[in-house]
Amino acid sequence: MENLFDSQDIVDVNIEDSIKSSYLDYSMSVIIGRALPDAKDGLKPVHRRILYAMHELNLTSKAAYKKSARIVGDVIGKYHPHGDSSVYDALVRMAQSFSMRAPLVDGQGNFGSIDGDNAAAMRYTEARMARISEEILKDLEKDTVNFISNYDDTMKEPAVLPTRVPTLLLNGSEGIAVGMATKIPPHNLGELLEALFHLIDNPEATPDELMEFVQGPDFPTGGTIFGRGGIVQAYRTGRGRLKIRAKHHIETKNKKDVIVLDELPYQVNKAKLIEQIAELAKDKQIDGISEVRDESDREGMRVVIELKKDAMSEIVLNNLYKSTPLEVTFGIILLAVQNKEPKIFNLSEILTTFLHHRKTVIIRRTIFDLEKSKARAHILEGLKIALDNIDEIVKIIRASANDTEAKANMMSRFGLSEIQSQAILDMRLGRLTGLQREKLEAEYAELMILIAELEAILKSEDKLNEIIKEELAEIKEKYATKRLTDIEDSYDDIDIEDLIPNEPMVVTITHNGYVKRVPIKAYEKQRRGGKGKVAVTTHDDDFIERFFVSNTHDTLMFVTDQGQLYWLKVYKIPEGSRTAKGKAVVNLINLRPDEKIKAIIPTSDFAPDKSLAFFTRNGVVKRTKLDEFSNIRSNGVRAIVLDENDELVTAKITLPESKYLIIFTSQGQCIRFEIEKTREQGRSTRGVTGIKFKIDADYVVDADVIENEEQELLTVSEKGIGKRTTVEEYRLTNRAGTGVIAMKLNNKTGTIVGNVIVDEGQDLMLLTSVGKMIRVDMQSIRKAGRNTSGVIIVNVDKDDKVVSIAKCPKEDEELDIEGIEIPDTINNPMQDVQDSLILDDEDNE
Numbered sequence: 001m002e003n004l005f006d007s008q009d010i011v012d013v014n015i016e017d018s019i020k021s022s023y024l025d026y027s028m029s030v031i032i033g034r035a036l037p038d039a040k041d042g043l044k045p046v047h048r049r050i051l052y053a054m055h056e057l058n059l060t061s062k063a064a065y066k067k068s069a070r071i072v073g074d075v076i077g078k079y080h081p082h083g084d085s086s087v088y089d090a091l092v093r094m095a096q097s098f099s100m101r102a103p104l105v106d107g108q109g110n111f112g113s114i115d116g117d118n119a120a121a122m123r124y125t126e127a128r129m130a131r132i133s134e135e136i137l138k139d140l141e142k143d144t145v146n147f148i149s150n151y152d153d154t155m156k157e158p159a160v161l162p163t164r165v166p167t168l169l170l171n172g173s174e175g176i177a178v179g180m181a182t183k184i185p186p187h188n189l190g191e192l193l194e195a196l197f198h199l200i201d202n203p204e205a206t207p208d209e210l211m212e213f214v215q216g217p218d219f220p221t222g223g224t225i226f227g228r229g230g231i232v233q234a235y236r237t238g239r240g241r242l243k244i245r246a247k248h249h250i251e252t253k254n255k256k257d258v259i260v261l262d263e264l265p266y267q268v269n270k271a272k273l274i275e276q277i278a279e280l281a282k283d284k285q286i287d288g289i290s291e292v293r294d295e296s297d298r299e300g301m302r303v304v305i306e307l308k309k310d311a312m313s314e315i316v317l318n319n320l321y322k323s324t325p326l327e328v329t330f331g332i333i334l335l336a337v338q339n340k341e342p343k344i345f346n347l348s349e350i351l352t353t354f355l356h357h358r359k360t361v362i363i364r365r366t367i368f369d370l371e372k373s374k375a376r377a378h379i380l381e382g383l384k385i386a387l388d389n390i391d392e393i394v395k396i397i398r399a400s401a402n403d404t405e406a407k408a409n410m411m412s413r414f415g416l417s418e419i420q421s422q423a424i425l426d427m428r429l430g431r432l433t434g435l436q437r438e439k440l441e442a443e444y445a446e447l448m449i450l451i452a453e454l455e456a457i458l459k460s461e462d463k464l465n466e467i468i469k470e471e472l473a474e475i476k477e478k479y480a481t482k483r484l485t486d487i488e489d490s491y492d493d494i495d496i497e498d499l500i501p502n503e504p505m506v507v508t509i510t511h512n513g514y515v516k517r518v519p520i521k522a523y524e525k526q527r528r529g530g531k532g533k534v535a536v537t538t539h540d541d542d543f544i545e546r547f548f549v550s551n552t553h554d555t556l557m558f559v560t561d562q563g564q565l566y567w568l569k570v571y572k573i574p575e576g577s578r579t580a581k582g583k584a585v586v587n588l589i590n591l592r593p594d595e596k597i598k599a600i601i602p603t604s605d606f607a608p609d610k611s612l613a614f615f616t617r618n619g620v621v622k623r624t625k626l627d628e629f630s631n632i633r634s635n636g637v638r639a640i641v642l643d644e645n646d647e648l649v650t651a652k653i654t655l656p657e658s659k660y661l662i663i664f665t666s667q668g669q670c671i672r673f674e675i676e677k678t679r680e681q682g683r684s685t686r687g688v689t690g691i692k693f694k695i696d697a698d699y700v701v702d703a704d705v706i707e708n709e710e711q712e713l714l715t716v717s718e719k720g721i722g723k724r725t726t727v728e729e730y731r732l733t734n735r736a737g738t739g740v741i742a743m744k745l746n747n748k749t750g751t752i753v754g755n756v757i758v759d760e761g762q763d764l765m766l767l768t769s770v771g772k773m774i775r776v777d778m779q780s781i782r783k784a785g786r787n788t789s790g791v792i793i794v795n796v797d798k799d800d801k802v803v804s805i806a807k808c809p810k811e812d813e814e815l816d817i818e819g820i821e822i823p824d825t826i827n828n829p830m831q832d833v834q835d836s837l838i839l840d841d842e843d844n845e
Contacts, residue, residue: 034082035177037184039336039343039350040357041136041161042168044175046090048161049079051104054129055137065108065126072122081151084122092119095127099267100171101186101220102479104133114221114264114301115271132479136163142368144361162361164471165479166192166354168336172217180342182335185217185242185266190480192351193472199351200465207235207347208633214347215487216242217330222263222484223247226327231487234332238344242330245321247486250313253306256290257313261303261326263484268325270294274303276324286323288316358468363458370454373447375419380444382420383427387437389414393424502553505570506765509585509597516582517573520549548806549765550602557629558589558636559599559614561647565639566590567632570602590635599651606630611654611680614639614687615663615703618646621735622687623654623678641686652705660706662730663691664715664742666751667698671739672706672730689736702754712758714778715743716766716793718750718801723790724758724783741787749789754805762807766793768800778807 037044043051053074059066072087080087093099095107098114109125112118119125129137144162149155172186195213199205216231225231226243234240244265251258264270274292281289288311295302307316321327334345338353345353386393396413400406407421416424457463505517550556550570558566566589574583585591601612603626610626622640629637640648654661654675662672671691678688691700704713709728716722723743731740743752756764764778774794782791796802 035175036182036337036342037168037173038160039168039338039353041163046080046087049075050091051133051137052157059128060134061106061129061131063128065128068122068125068127071127078155079150079157088122098221102132102170104130106130116269132165135165135475136161138164139365142365144364164475169350180335181333183331183333185330185332186219188218188483190476191215193476196351196472197469199355200469205348206635210347211235218483218485219266221266223265224486224488226488235347238334238346240332243327244330245327256309257307259305259313262301265328273325280323286319359464362464362467366454366457373451377447379420379423380440382416382423383440385414386424502551504549504551506549507573514582515573515585516576516580518576518578548600554602554604557601558597559639559648559651560595561598562595563638563640563642563648564636565629566636598648601651601653603653609656612651613654613661613705614651615649615700616646617649617699619689619691619700620687621678621690623680624683625680628683638684641684649700650703654705657707658705662706663703664701664752664755665698666701668741668743668745668752669739670730670742671737672732673735677735692736692738694738701752704755704757713755714758715755716753716802716805718753719748720792720794720796720802721749721790722781722793723788724781725786729786744787744789753802756805756807759807765806766802767804768796769803770800
């Protein structure tokens with residue numbers, strides 16, 4: 001038998017590779033060409049093709065309805081080579097008000113119901129575009145999007161539509177591709193547009209910021225989203241789970257409760273739900289139900305569940321939530337196609353993609369209009385030349401043998417283009433009248449203005465953004481509706497702090513950024529002059545830099561050296577033992593790599609009559625209302641604008657009764673001035689000068705807020721020397737002065753570390769660089785004048801120094817833990833030395 005194949009035509013193919021390649025091609029075809037929506041216009045190919053086919057048929061919202069079969073025929077014949085049932089099912093869903101938050105098709109006839117009734121056959125129903133669909137297709141003819149070949153290369157179809165509406169989130173989408181699926185819930189158009197306005201002005205806005213505008217999904221059937229945790233997770237990560245419950249109210253009939261369902265969860269079949277409830281009641285799986293009936297009409301939904309005489313409505317409802325679709329779980333997967341690749345988006349990424357698409361559409365539309373306007377202006381310029389030389393033009397035309405010769409002669413004589421010459425030949429004699437000439441000149445002047453405007457748009461990002469805003473505002477005015485779905489907090493969302501005792505904690509933070517909290521009872525009270533006890537075990541290259549005492553329910557505001565402010569609840573800080581190192585702060589808040597925490601401020605509320613006072617190393621002070629920091633953001637906010645080579649030192653809360661601000665420097669100077677001298681400013685501002693330094697090497701180490709002059713200030717130096725001094729001894733001056741002497745410094749005292757306001761109900765806690773902590777009764781520290789050094793509060797070793805001081809609540813009684821020696825002040829051999837360090841007042845200002 002003759003060999004039919006040449007041996008060179010036979011190629012060895014690995015069947016595994018062949019199957020893999022074929023399956024990948026099939027997978028990508030399903031993912032891109034059928035199952036997933038495009039992130040730009042929010043439509044799957046079948047929906048896009050249905051709308052485009054209706055556009056080609058001129059089926060606008062004002063046109064007469066056409067048979068659905070005609071529309072489906074055009075779609076499958078021209079663009080979508082799949083079964084007619086799949087296209088008709090998609091068209092039907094686009095017309096269902098209970099499936100789409102904003103239906104894209106205006107249907108006439110039976111398009112199904114919430115009871116699960118099927119739509120009538122396509123030969124019986126009629127359809128046209130809904131009004132909002134015209135906004136999705138607007139400017140399509142102006143080369144705003146790319147066109148691609150249809151399945152048989154005989155026609156062109158748009159790759160995406162130039163939508164003015166954020167359709168992907170407005171109507172949502174569901175689809176199962178190969179190895180992936182998408183499930184995007186519908187949203188409220190007004191909320192989406194508000195988020196877009198914010199995103200235009202703040203391109204770096206996070207999902208958390210946009211959640212101020214987009215509360216959550218808004219389903220066309222209403223219902224109640226129970227719990228916010230799933231919404232937050234979905235908008236941050238692209239995946240989340242919601243619980244949706246039916247809306248209901250309780251009525252009373254013959255002294256019996258009646259549960260009336262007003263709205264059902266999204267995609268729940270009402271008829272099947274009623275049937276299921278009746279079956280559960282009949283089988284005694286849910287007790288207390290005597291009758292279930294559907295009283296829904298054109299006015300709205302009304303499903304009545306009558307209860308037995310002794311039945312409690314809340315118990316029955318909870319059983320219904322557990323056993324029926326009265327409560328359903330909606331899994332969110334924000335998956336869409338971007339640049340022919342599937343991607344999971346967060347909220348800001350989806351909206352940003354839409355805005356980028358709008359910018360591209362407007363730029364392409366502007367270029368199209370500009371080219372068209374320039375082409376028309378070019379013709380008008382030729383007509384003007386012709387009107388100015390009409391006699392010679394007529395002579396040239398009459399003398400020419402044909403149109404070609406006439407055009408050539410005019411081009412040669414007047415320098416006209418071929419297009420201008422042809423326009424002159426096509427010009428009617430009526431154009432020669434004076435009125436027509438005026439119209440031509442007016443049209444040309446309008447074109448010149450339009451061309452200038454279009455060119456300005458292409459050169460300005462701001463003008464482009466303004467156009468987007470104007471168009472979105474127009475969409476909002478025309479189509480925005482009230483939210484249908486309520487959102488309620490669930491027990492799952494109750495803050496864990498409700499289950500945590502509100503007790504004082506010592507929070508410590510090391511130089512390298514490790515933080516922990518320890519119950520305050522873990523630190524025993526000692527007399528002044530004691531050696532203290534280890535508060536944390538640190539490495540050789542680390543030491544405790546700051547600590548404070550706060551309650552577990554308080555909010556902590558972390559202010560960094562760069563003027564950034566972050567938030568954290570005290571109970572979210574890991575609890576550890578006295579000697580534990582703690583956890584890195586960067587794992588708890590989103591600090592930048594080069595940021596260091598300079599102030600940690602606990603607060604229990606963000607009242608508008610409070611403010612935050614910020615103090616910098618170079619002596620700048622600024623006050624900002626506390627409620628400006630109430631909107632917690634994961635990435636923090638800018639609290640103060642710093643000068644070059646400046647950094648934040650501390651920040652304090654000011655109350656309505658606060659009168660003065662006082663600032664201390666390392667070289668023993670301080671200044672006290674009235675709080676009104678620093679007016680309240682916004683977050684992103686610099687502040688004003690608080691103190692000027694006598695020597696260049698000086699810098700601010702601490703500051704405080706004072707209520708009255710009778711208060712006492714406790715000032716501590718790095719060698720453990722301290723003193724109590726009344727506020728009135730620090731002379732009141734104007735802001736931006738050099739101040740007065742706060743403490744007399746020498747080699748035995750070292751520089752000033754900080755100050756606290758003395759409180760009879762609180763003790764003083766001091767921390768040294770090697771991790772020792774001592775607790776002292778502030779009343780045991782002797783009072784001294786302003787220009788003195790003070791007494792020894794804590795003995796520090798030669799290589800050690802005090803790095804931080806803070807106040808803490810007194811205990812009812814001392815704790816005596818076995819093995820810990822608590823020295824008594826009476827038997828303390830250092831007492832005489834401490835007393836001898838009291839210096840006489842001297843006014844050496």
